[in-house]
Amino acid sequence: MKVLIVEDDPLHRSYLHEAVNAALPECDTVIEAENGTVGEKLARDHKSAHIVMDLQMANRNGIEAARTIWKERPETRILFWSNYSDEAYVRGVSRIVPDGAAYGYVLKSASDERLKLALRSIFIESQCVIDREVRGLQQKSLGQTNGFTDSEYEILVDIALGLTDRAIAKRRGLSLRSVQNRLQQLYDKLDVYQSAGDDHEDGRFNLRARAVTVAFLRKLLNYSALERAEAELQEWLDGK
Amino acid sequence: MKVLIVEDDPLHRSYLHEAVNAALPECDTVIEAENGTVGEKLARDHKSAHIVMDLQMANRNGIEAARTIWKERPETRILFWSNYSDEAYVRGVSRIVPDGAAYGYVLKSASDERLKLALRSIFIESQCVIDREVRGLQQKSLGQTNGFTDSEYEILVDIALGLTDRAIAKRRGLSLRSVQNRLQQLYDKLDVYQSAGDDHEDGRFNLRARAVTVAFLRKLLNYSALERAEAELQEWLDGK
DNA sequence: CAACAAATTGCGGGTTTACGCAAGACGGCG
DNA sequence: CGCCGTCTTGCGTAAACCCGCAATTTGTTG
Structure with missing residues (x-):
């Protein structure tokens, strides 16, 4: 099993690397990309089906990268790991996730435990894991109540x-x-x-x-x- | 000598902590704050004259915190350590720095070496250290050439x-x-x-x-x- | 102080916005 | 099918905006 990490920040990248190693002993290879563009390329080259990705990146942001990756291989599993739960991001993500795809959205402020759990749920069990806070926004955003059409x-x-x-x-x-x-x-x-x-x-x-x-x-x-x-x-x- | 670190992100915070320890052996105490509000308070309580601070923080951003800190004690030395060199930030910072104050602006993408050098220059030598890239913006911004009045x-x-x-x-x-x-x-x-x-x-x-x-x-x-x-x-x- | 450039202000008019009113058009639903 | 709510459209108006022209004021420099 291979996991691709797409993340700007070197510190966060190596933190993720460790988290992946700790949470997924069945994972034998971890690849790293430092921006969206490289991320897309590596995803293509390695046909990697398991990706952890930051949303806010300077060169090419996570949403754009995810869109092209999913366009090429919709069954790819992506865990978004972001600092923010802006409605703009949440809306952007739900707009591009393919039908039935397994994905996740976890905040960087979450505990190590939560992150590791999410990694296993998505990559092993193919389950969607959406952070509580994000989930709230999503419902408000998609349901008409108080949200925007x-x-x-x-x-x-x-x-x-x-x-x-x-x-x-x-x-x-x-x-x-x-x-x-x-x-x-x-x-x-x-x-x-x-x-x-x-x-x-x-x-x-x-x-x-x-x-x-x-x-x-x-x-x-x-x-x-x-x-x-x-x-x-x-x-x-x-x-x- | 005491140094106060004001930074959102736990990973970056501990990285800074280490960098301070490594660069400033004469520093005996390092204090940490996880947002601008706490930062202001700690700065006041400890009368700390040496601060390393992130600009983008959720609770209260670095510029606001710096402004109140400098208002109370203009001789405080502050090193801004930021991910971005947006003109908005650069302009915001130069608007609030007191006359003759020693401060710095280093990007997070800078090498360990650069960061350590900046720490010593500002806190020991009282010299201003502005990242090359930031400096460029500053000149363009303040000088009228191509910039905005x-x-x-x-x-x-x-x-x-x-x-x-x-x-x-x-x-x-x-x-x-x-x-x-x-x-x-x-x-x-x-x-x-x-x-x-x-x-x-x-x-x-x-x-x-x-x-x-x-x-x-x-x-x-x-x-x-x-x-x-x-x-x-x-x-x-x-x-x- | 004279001279000249830059900024401020007034006037006038063509467009674009914001929005009330009201007549269709579309879409369930009993 | 007829009723009803939501969406779309047209008409018309008052206000706000964009901007050319020209008279002043202000600030700067020799």
Whole structure:
């Protein structure tokens, strides 16, 4: 059995290495990659079916790497080991996991025990292991209660990218007015009004920009999500 | 001699601990804090004049902690040890360092040697040590060449927060038109036009929102900067 | 002090946003 | 099939935004 570790940080990498050795005596080879790009390549070369990966990496982040890896071999088992449980990450991950694939999401703050348990559950028992905290977000995010629908999230991303209403309409195949409707819906949910027109016509916000900021502060968006969205946008622009 | 370590990540913390022991035999006590809040408290209690600190911490980030520490004791020597050299961080740090204070900025990717050297230079020799890469940003940022003026940066932050032109004018004591002038200046420098009105009146951007995104992608802004700016904004709003 | 560049402000107008109102369109469900 | 809620669309308006033009103010330099 082979395990591939994809992780930026040398200290974390060697910690993972030890954890894998300790948790999986049946594992005879451990390979290391220091960023997403190398990770993809090694996964391909070694046809390794067992991967532990960080999400936030400078060169190519975990979500992108996982996507291409899963595209090539959907049965690959991946354990995401991340510092953060931003909704943006959680949403990003659940968007790309193939049907029926075994995967995991464990926070770096988890104990050694938890990590080792997760390693065994996923790689040996093929079970999904999602950190409690992450799980909470996931439900809130996918279920409609208090969370954001896909269409709301979509518009959020579009205005975050800086598209005009018209451009969004064109991109998503909607009328101008529909786009604006969804925007209002978004503004509602993000509570952009609250602090806004409070009393005087004094300290009012620009709703569009404010929405993006609020989403950022709430971790609904983060750098990595923006980066991916920007790449998709460029693709779309090129494709006409 | 006492050294205080302020760092989120347990692995990095113990690595730092060892590095301090190795580089500074004259250091007899090492104290550890796992976030900015605790860091401030320990710095106060121990009157420790030598601090190694991470910038990105969940609870209270390094810049905020450093600011209050330096406010209380400006002669404190602080070595920032960070993963990133985002312009937002560099700018944030140089904004708060007291006149003549000895401080350092070393990237986590630096070698053990570099870290140890920096520790000795700052804590023993009272010399500033700024990582080469960071230094580059600093010059570009402070010198006007290709970089952003303070006023440009200020407006950038203001629109990122989601303020309207009018609100910005009020906050900064400017006329509406001046605010808009600065905005145009900002749009220019950020190259927001380039990808914008390219050819058809087709895929146009909302300049205001686009500017923020571009700034984010260029690391001119980051989460921590936004967070700080938002706090300042709230303060201002309360203060009327 | 004169001279000149940079920043501030006002005016005016073309666009884009935000959003109420109301008429379809689509999708279950009894 | 008819009822009803959600989504989409069009029309219209007030406000906000982007920005060219031009008069001032401010700051700097010889």
